[in-house]
Amino acid sequence: MRDVAVVAFTQAPSVRRDLDRNEVEILIPVIHELKQKTGLKNEDVDFVCSGSSDYLAGQAFAFVSGLDAVGAWPPVCESHVEMDGAWALYEAWVKIQMGYAQVALVYGFGKPSMGDLPITMALQLDPYVLTPLWPDAISLAALQARICLEKGVCTERDMAERAVRDRKNAKDNPFAQVKGDFTVDGILKDPFVVSPLRKHDCAPISDGASAVILAAGDRAKELCKRPAWIRGFEHICEPLDLGVRDLTRSRSTEIAADRAGVGKKKIDVAELSAPFTHQEILIERALGLDDGTRINPSGGALAANPLMAVGLSRIGEAASRIWDGSANRAVAHATSGPCLQQNLVCVLEGD
Amino acid sequence: MAELTAVIGIGQTKHAAKRIDVSMAGLIREAAERALADAECTWADIDAVVIGKAPDMFEGVMMPELFLNDAVGGAYKPMLRVHTAGSVGGSTGIVAASLVQAGIHDRVLCVAFEKQSESNATWALSISMPFSVATVVGAGGYFAPLIRGYIRRSGCPEEIGIQVAVKDRLNALKNPYAHLQLADITPQMVRDSPMLWDPIRYLETCPSSDGACAMVMAKESIAKRASKPVAWIHATEMRSEPTMFSGRDQVMPRATLDNAKSLYEKAGITNPRKEIDCAEIYVPFSWYEPMWMEGMLISDTNQGWKMTESGATALDGDFPVNMSGGVLSSNPIGASGLLRFAEAALQVRGMAGEHQVDGAKKALGHAYGGGSQYFSTWIVGSEKP
């Protein structure tokens, strides 16, 4: 495998509803800043890949306008996945592995606030037997949470602890949306949104965007003092149907973590993209994390959840901890689909 | 650096306006099972799945690959979903090939599909957005002014659009999977068909189809052991540019020219007209055959129509184009690009049946999309590069 590293990362502040800017206007400063930070011009970038969703935008081919933000001229080698930007980064990593590119620009963007997100997400289900019942995303997560609670996988207190931790960590992250000091006992008094989930168990709805530069070998060293080298990268998808999956664990994350070699050495920092507190617990366990790992120093998805960019941002945040020397080995996680159907794991190392 | 990679299995559905005999899963399984059988392998042999299709609103399912992944044996495997507008089928093939070329996987299945009959593509493409003015309906409305620009520049006679429309439909009669089977097609019939978006007539446009295409790609050590001929991937390339900017050449965008140059360079081709035996090109409106002959640097600028006129692009010509009947005969949008790539591979494997070009050793597969702004192409050969 070639040495490939994450060398730069920018993001837009996550906000509940950015009514005044369209998606491209949110994206332009993010990409502009990334180019300024690295000094890269379009001709220095060999491959561009993005992640976005037409249904979030309410428009077919919504990703096409993303090219306007790139300034795709002269024409660029470019691809797009209808997935979180973390998978776009995976595709870019593949292109570098095969020798097609040395430097890649990856971005993800989404404005889920435009629609009624929990209902929009019902369109992501089996269109014959599930979508016609319009189960919203929170209800599906609640079904999973109840199984976890009743089988003793976790307690409501464990879940609330994740929310308290992530919101506290987010205080240091100017891009996060939900932050502050809370107590477990305090938030456990809140009413249910969809029982057994309370507000703090659910990630916020966020508009946002993020972008990353990937580079190979010596190019990475030129662009970054301490590149965050990708030492393991895998993603796995389960069947969608909740009835045929073990909802008390994340098998796909376990497989991906095993193949990415997460457990080979100590993990200093983990950035997780779980949109519900019980799912964060399942991901921590699937990755085999323990007290020796700082989890979600940025606040994770529970503090800011710009869909289509949130997973890519986890990779950017994990890489940032390598760059600033506070971690030597980090793992980033992204997810898609109901109840952690599809998961991606990326292991980053400082040397 | 890249691992040598080959197409070892190809499958496609019977394409039709409405495949009401199958579900979405059934449609993609029909193509994928045929590709597996051709590759002489099982679901369990596949390491990863790549799924491509055009906008989710065509089927009304957000990220439908999530519910379809296990229908093509993708449970507990890596799965990617590609979407690059009309070129998506081609891009899907390229992403699948990359996974093998990068040395990450041994065997990858890619599937691209569209089930247009679930809705109405014209509706999905013409959802009017607030603050924009609706001027035209359908893709033809977008491309007609560009075709007019090409005619103005090149002096291409009106007959050329008609000639391509007839040629591709006659080729489709040799392809049992093709949607349109117009046995009685004649130039007069095309000429008499309704003018939709002047200069585009009804019979110069592609149909709207349900269909899927699948391919299995494998690394060299597996491909070498295959009992059937394989198609070696010599080069893949893609280019994109913005939809609109000041001074953009919309008729002959730089992205297509850059893409062609780079593709041939990678494939070691210096004279594409001579070295490529046949090409399967994305031609949704008949005029795009001469346009992309120029855009792919197979013909000189403004001379592409002369290839059509002289019969060079006919099945028995010296540079056959769209042997399968092309997009003009079958158009499951998301799969259309992959079908082009698959036909190129079938040709060099010598497995194209009645529409086989004798002795085809090197073939071009091509797809484009958006406002003539996304291009994806590959060169495949019967011999290793």
Added chain:
Amino acid sequence: MSQIEKALTAPHVIEYTYKRSLGPVLSQFFTALRERRVVGVRRKDGTVLCPPKEYDPDTGESLGDMVPLKDTGVVTSWAWVAKPRPQQPLQKPFAYALIRLDGADTPLLHAVDAGSESRMKTSMRVRARWADTTTGAIRDIACFEPVD
């Protein structure tokens, strides 16, 4: 960047009735629902999937051996929806639940009308309440209701 000004906004609706062809297995499932019956499909290992699929989700193998099931079953998990949205099956507080029908090995998702959250319990028994008019759709089952 210049100052962000207030932008114009407008409502935007995407509305369409999709026509979904079903293929052999889903066709039998929905035809049965129209007749107020439920069927599942048998996997190679003998277990029964409901809702049925034309393939095994784990292995990709084709399935087609349909099995009649009862319209009663057991709740394996549930989520209490206090404020239903207009699209959802019931317009009063209800539960989404995973329900393993008698004769099946995997649960299906549907709504349970229990009146109040306190009546909901994992492992409770429920029975389908059929819609007045059936058309061959998942909502031919209006919802499930507790069996005492």
Added chain:
Amino acid sequence: MSDKKPEEKEGPVQVLQTPVRLEYVFSAGQSASRLLGAMAKGKLLGQRCPVDGRVYFPSRGSCPQHGVPLDGAPVELADKGTVATYSIVRIPIEKVPLELPYVTVQVVLDGADTVLMHLLKCDVDKVHMGMRVQAKWKPREEWTSSVENILYFEPIDEPDAPYDSFKEHI
């Protein structure tokens, strides 16, 4: 419970109808909002690319060629221009205020360096590249913050623009 029994003879269910309705609130964004605000006053505002000075109308807030924001002072444009290319449409579409067949044009407004897609009301046999046209506005009292303030373009009595003057916009 109903005692209504479905007909056995109906045959198997082969197609499922699933209605989907999603509601969004769409934002025009900064750039288009400025442009639309000006349209309410009958003005056409273009924006200049800071890199090459070319004027975009309509602008989507950035120069797609250079990837830079177009946030400089706007440029007011004439409501007259030249037809770069066109199509004659014979398929009806809702909201178009013209009868079939009608003409769609790509117009280069005087002072702009990009094309605007719009409608042209004229004898379909007369339309040609280089034709000079002018916007037909709705009555002033009906103006809103909408591009629909311009109903369509109409030919004007000016000599054709030479092909070389607009060929780069095709």
